[in-house]
Amino acid sequence: AMAYVKHSLVGEAIKLLQDKRWRDPAFEDNLYHLLICSCKELGYLESAVKIFTHMPKSNDDPNVHIFSTMIDIFCIMGRFSDADGIYQLLRSSGVAMDMVAYSIAVRMYVKAGNLEDACCVLDDMDKQATIVPDIYLLRDMLRLYQKCNKRDKLADLYYKTLKSGVTWDQEMYNCVINCCAHALPVDELSRVFDEMIHRGFTPNTVTYNVMLDVYGKSRLFIKARKVFWMARKQGLADVISYNTLIAAYGRNKSFKKMTTTVQLMQFNGFSVSLEAYNSMLDAYGKERQMENFRSVLQRLKESSMSDQYTYNILINIYGEQGWIEEVADVLTELRERGPGPDLCSYNTLIKAYGIAGMVENAVSVIKEMRENGIYPDRGTYLNLISALQRNDKFLEAVRWSLWMKQLGLS
Template identity: 25%
Template sequence: MASLPQPTQPLPPPFNRPPPPSTVRPQMTLNPHPPPSSSSTNTNANKTTSLAVTQNSRSKILESQKLKDKEAKERKEETNNKIASRKAISVILRREATKALIEKKKKGSKRLLPKTVLEALHERITALRWESALKVFELLQEQLWYRPNAAVYVKLIVMLGKCKQPEKAHELFEAMIEEGCDVNSESYTALVSAYGRSGLFHKAFSLLERMKTTPDCQPDVHTYSILIKSCLQVFAYDKVQALLSDMEVQGIRPNTITYNTLIDAYGKSKRFAEMESTLVEMLSEQDCEPDVWTMNSVLRAFGNSGQIETMEKCFERFQSAGIQANIMTFNILLDSYGKAGKYEKMSAVMEYMQKYHYSWTIVTYNVVIDAFGRAGDLKQMEYLFRLMRSERIKPSCVTLCSLVRAYGLAGKPEKIEGVLRFVENSDVMLDTVFFNCLVDAYGRMGCFAEMKGVLEIMEQKGCRPDKVTYRTMIKAYSANKMIGHVKELRELMESAEGSQMTWSQREKPDFQ
């Protein structure tokens, strides 16, 4: 492992906050005037009474004036709020009307508000709704105020790359050139990323060579880092080495992002030697310091492989080097301890997070719910699930899978029914993985009627069974020596691979 300074403590130090300043104010004593002499007492009595009356009158006048000023100010504020409210409502209505036109895609709508159209486009790009985003972009181009903008094109190309639509991305790239937009390294890199994400490396590398000969479009470290990440995702390590060698020839030095990408990929594929050598190389660079992402990648690699002691040593070394943990770090520690069955250490991390006010995320809750579920501590698992909902953190499919798996291991079919009731009353998007967990849980408990019923639920939810679904059912029937059902399911799985028919359209075997 890379040589880092030795640690001083296993967890980050608490934030030392100075005590708040004292709010006790010193008491002040007003020295009264000397008392009048007895000879002048009667003479000054009338003057004192008159002065008191005058002061009281002035005080009442001032208070009355202040009250009138306050009322006038409140009336003015109320009037201004009503005017602002009417303006806000008007703006909202105009924007909603414009959005309605955008959804209907009316031809000839050339006078839409620029801000609203751009907001609608941004929303769709962020949500990766590429088809809708392209329709809004077409509407944008029809507007009288439209001017070609390279930045908008780049955002769309990046979105299409994430959605595995490289051909559409190429069409937009060509359209950007036709509209006269300046093409630079950023726009080329966006298209390179689109090809790389879809595994079209021959096109990505060809475009990389084209960049080298195009003025003002030379590839930079960002271009190479994106292409390296795409190659690592499909384990094309030979292409990664070729890219690193090419960077050296071009005089481009890897940065922290490049090294973090390599360390994370090597760690996930359990190539620990390459991961450690990459970290050593990173530490030898003067302008390339490890950061919290470096630390998290290393901790995740050793934690997921069950090397808890190595993970802890690395954590201590990174800390002593001045790298502070974040919420992701603690999630990794919790997950690693939970999977290794080290619940005392997991509880210690939870207490530390609570003590120093680290807000839990959905990932934190999913990790601890799954850990307690696997440990059979249903009471603590259910408490955390209730706490999660009370903090308005929406459960995900991962959360529900953990609950179903735990109830299946504990033999609690009635609890699984409770999860299904929760699903019916929520808007959680279910996937095949959740239904496969459901099939496995019912199969473990020998609830074959309920297991078969999961297929019906899947069809209702528009979710198709996959090979894992059928294999899980076959495993359950085989364990109970239900050979006839196993044979029928295998035939069904074979027919499903070559047919797009729904479950209801096929001849259903009798699993009762």
């Protein structure tokens, strides 16, 4: 049978197997599994499917190894519905699945883009107390929970991993830091990073940038600068590293350090990025340093760069100043040359109209949003209610508040 398979004579192999009367079902299953695996290794995926479909029907429980291999094969072929069907058969059979089977099922659903289904597989696995994930499955689990923004799951898995006795390698440290950055306290994340360095492992660029972001948002600037210089020393600092540090200094109103980092960015051969310009615009604008704000805006216009965030920053800053004509100009440009207003743009616009005392315009924004297929969220209604209250339209504010409550957004 193996010789037939190797020479692509699958039909003959199947006939040979069907003509044989097997007394040992376990041996028969192992032989079929061996043939299917051989087809997979040789790249004869259709042949593997053919062998699987011609396997004798049995009242016995499905073979976990055969079914797992077929899930993997269908996944490679992009036949995700077939892979899902086999997994559901295996799951409903009540047969105890092993770690490999769960790993294959998780990867199949992730590859198919069905992340919630992949999480359900992990939930099923979690009920099996005897299954201990290996380091490869642990990394898959961390990445999956991060993609699904399941922070509680990430934190729980992290602490379980610490107790599991699994030996961490460089990739595991990078994976944990990258995935758990927003799920763990900054002190714990810092401890993991320091331990990684102490053990002689090298963080990758993403890890450095994650730590920069975490330290920056926590205002731990001494640690942030240390991480930045480590990344630079190893040649791993990229444009995102500079953007992250610039944004952190901007949020903290450390304008001198923000400017110095921009200059360092240019000195080291990086062009000032749109993200860096946006951070400077936002920082200067919020502190009403309008001369610096205009200077950055002029440089940004000369570079011919802008994005949705740029327009939203401008609407917000001009709105806070009560410069409604400038807001109108930005809106016109956004509609004619930009991507068009998004939810954030509209929410900011309502706020701007409220500051300018243009209540009717603020209310009309809701109508425009609906016409453009953008659904108001909680922030939209809160901004509108605030705008109405600011302009002594208390009865109208109450009406919108009741409407908001009726929508379940209160």
